[in-house]
Amino acid sequence: MRVALLILAVVVGSVIFNFTTPFHLGQIASNWGLIDVTIWITFVLCGLAFIILGILMAWWIYTYQYQPGQLAEYEPEDPVLEGRLTILTTIGVVVMLAPGLIAWNDYIAVPEDAIELEVFSEQWTWSFRLPGEDGIFGYAHNKNIDIIANPMGIRDDDPYAQDDLVIETNIVKVPVDKKIKVLLRSKDVLHDFWVPEIRAKMDSVPGMVTYFWFEPTRTGVFEILCAELCGSSHHAMRGEMHIVTREEYQLWLDDQITWAERKAGVVPLTPVQQLGQTVARDNGCFACHNTTGAAGTPGPTWKGMWGTEVELDDGSIVTRDEAYVRESITNPGAKLVKGFSNTMLQLSDDVTTEDIDALIEYLKTTTPAVE
Template sequence: MLIAAVLVLIVLGSLLFHFLSPWWWTPIASNWGYIDTTLIVTFWITGAVFTAVVLFVAYCLLRFRHQPGRRAAYEPENRRLELVLTVGTAVGVAAMLAPGLVVWAQFVQVPEDAAEVEVVGQQWQWSYRLPGEDGRLGRADTRLITPENPLGISPHDPSGQDDVIVEAADLHLPVDRPVKVVLRSVDVLHDFYVPEFRAKMDMIPGAVTYFWFTPTRTGTFEILCAELCGVGHAFMRGYVVVDTEQDYQAWLGQQTSFASLTGGAARADAAP
């Protein structure tokens, strides 16, 4: 009976902690409220299952507790119970997966009018690249990285000459404009995560990943690395500043292009 009481208290404590806890999500600052909804659906389903299972165990402890003269009944197989558990589990798993699949489909379908920003992760800092006046990012390769070319931009691609380079500084974005975030890592696994945007993605060496979002309010938001990437993992932080269109254009005009960074040494028409 004591164990049954403890189990009931665990259920009650878990429910109270969930509903009364002061630790909740940060206020959202992007269009991905769908992700919050998906998490809430998952909490409801897993919470209901957890409560039902623990209370059922408590009931069994009371209902079938040891009593003098009582003997356990041996039932090696129960097809009806197996069918109910199998169907119930399948329905529960499908109910958790379905909202996530819908949100994932939206997460990777980038709007045609989205601006493009490249995020480069490196132990242990964030750097960024934005398209120049041509609206296109040039080719890049980690094998081309040098002190003068920190992001490995190809000097033979004309589209890369006007690319805007932001090295180990804050990233600025305009409010209410969709952004496609292209992700690269030059060394190990990283993960670009801004809690207020509810959007994150792994950065895999040798591969390019992406996601998109629309900032919905101005402000300064901290960037975290959500993938253990070495001894400096906890210090791999930065900031995204969401500006009004006027402030964003003023900031953009102060940044350095790839051609300016290399001092004209990297010519687009140079022989490969």
């Protein structure tokens, strides 16, 4: 009797946990709704089987428990029961498998108008590559990898590779409502690229290129995970996929460096510096300032300004260091550069201290380091 009650408690507890747990699928952010359908069909069928079998087990244990003087009847075979169970099991497997096969067929049938994104995995980080204006990836192979000079193994003399955009951070942006073919490569061991909200995952296998495609359907920031145990820091192999508008995506593309530029020594912006650049753009800073050195703008150019001395409108001389720049951002009229008026607006309350820190880090990049 106690065993039967324990089984019933497990069944009831499992059902309650299912409806109260926070660990459900998040809101989908791609076209792969069919994958959700497949998951739920499997979940419902397996759940019903679990509940029915659990109740039957509890009932059988209670009904056929040991009674003094009562012997069990030995029935080694029941062809009718076996046939029914075989038919029911087959139907259940087909119902669960069919939607998955349909989804898989669509999953690997890449539309012709999809843009390409290469994801390069290694212990324990992600990096990315996009084809340049020619729309063709340059050849890449692990045998060409150099940890410092060529971490993605791009063939140096391939003309198609020179305009490839190289993103050596674990943050990538993709445009909303645009089909994307994801090509996966691995430097070392088996990884698995997974973004839960887009319902897309695929193994990244050393020595081969795997792929899938998806179409983002809503903007947002989504976590990239590795879904294959790949070593001691597997848990830390994370990144971010930003699904953005096409306008923001183009601005982001314009900020990336090409393979040719990287070879020439151009240093890409770090994620913090990229955030600072975004803060400057979103708050209208480039309406008055520039990074080209051009004259005639309402505000001083940012090119080459970091760490230099400048004369203020009261005749004093100050060094444009972090303290000065931070004060000029938060209190624009405190120290005006000679020849410029106080036209800068106060920053929005939405701009955080972290945003200002990032903006300062970006401003440092506008002055080349002196060797």
